Amino acid sequence: MENYGGIIQCACLASFLREQGHEVVLLRRAPDRSLPMRLAVQMLEKLPGQNIRGFRQRARELAQNQAFIDAFVGPASPLLYSSDDMARYARKAQIAGVVVGSDQVWRMQYVPKGGEGDYFLAFADASMKRVAYAASFGHDTWNYPELTAQASALLQKFDHVAVREKSGATICRDVFGRDSAVHVLDPTMLVDPAIYERMSPPAPGDQAPYLYRYILDDTAEISAITKLIKAALPAQTQARSTILTDSSEKPTIERWIANLRSADFVITDSFHGTVFAIIFRKNFVTLVNNNRGAGRFYSLMTELGLADRILSTAEQDRAATLVANPIDFDAVHDRIDRWREISRQFLQQALR
Incomplete structure (x- = not known):
């Protein structure tokens, strides 16, 4: 969640879920890192006069938008560095269900190192509802054969799956054996557009x-x-x-x-x-x-x-x-309105 679209789609999905009466918390999965490496990254984020591996620039850009994130995304977990961290936090917070989505969350090269399984909700226990909303693979093909077996097994445990691209539904069916994926709108089009007047008067x-x-x-x-x-x-x-x-x-x-x-x-x-x-x-x-x-x-x-x-x-x-x-x-937005209703109904039914 480091770019404009990634942050705004997260805010829109959180807003819709709250409108439906749910309490929402963002789970912040970080790359697997040892404690010394975490301390080194924190130093690089703050040390002026350098931008080694882009840490400082990303930290500055995130800080610039932190007030927006706090206002529109809302409560978030601390950084969670492993599947065990994710599982412990979910239990402690008494999370009843997890929604994964949307912006290229199943494009593994964009996923934090070591978190590949967690983006297919490997950390969730059997009591938690598992939902994918507008999950995107980023490409029309699945390019991670070494992860196919793990992702396939995890995807079978989902209660409901919706993807952002038609090709995503094909991947779910042909690669993972999940043939019920629904094609839905990106969260930025799921919400009433009036939200953008509040986000940016x-x-x-x-x-x-x-x-x-x-x-x-x-x-x-x-x-x-x-x-x-x-x-x-x-x-x-x-x-x-x-x-x-x-x-x-x-x-x-x-x-x-x-x-x-x-x-x-x-x-x-x-x-x-x-x-x-x-x-x-x-x-x-x-x-x-x-x-x-x-x-x-x-x-x-x-x-x-x-x-x-x-x-x-x-x-x-x-x-x-x-x-x-x-x-x-007018014709374009008529299509969006019809698709928005399908998308909203999917989420409402998935989270009942």
Whole structure:
């Protein structure tokens, strides 16, 4: 939970669960580390003038958004460094059920070292209800054969399973023998969009028209497409950018939401950048990011009738055309509303 989408989807899922009358606590699984290693990491997070292995930058970015996390995610466990830690905390807190989801929680390369089984709820005892909501594998295939037997056995113990991508349901069926996975919305679309007014109240200063570029992995091709799109927009349109992988100071979550909500056009290679362009009814282009998992984009956009807004870096000639083609957001949101009802019913029934 270290990026905008990861934090906000967690906050949205927690908000929905609380609306249903549940008490919610976030379980914070950390990588398996010895005590000396934990102390070393804590030192690197605080020591100025360095950013060894990115510890200090991640700690600073997390601290910048801690007030938001406290307000919208809510209570959380201390860092838990092993399955035993997870199990002990769950018993002590008298947790009755665990929901795992959503943002690429089953993409094992993103899971804390040693926590692979815990993201399939290995720590949960037999008395706890086990639910996956909008769990994502990140890719259209399962690429961890050494973990297949463990994940398959654990998945059979789940009471209910829902995935974020259609390909996830196929993986559950064909790889793990679980053929009842439901295809549901990401938590950011599960909730009433009015929640984003509370997360990021409108502020003055966002009135001038602008193009917002939210990019995870910037390239020369993306910059070229940006120039083509900007040239096709009205001359007074300004440009703003957030590049996740550069070293510049990043906006807070509140500011990031506001940047997307007030933009006149959005260019992004991010799944949640795409989601919020849709939520806020912005004309947009999604640049497919194969390294981070293209299937996530196609799964969502095809369901919503927006597959034509996906652009590869080799399709620069289509960029200006998309600027001129408005999106029928009433039709898009009609689809979201129907899918939202299915998704809500899944969670409500799963947690009874």
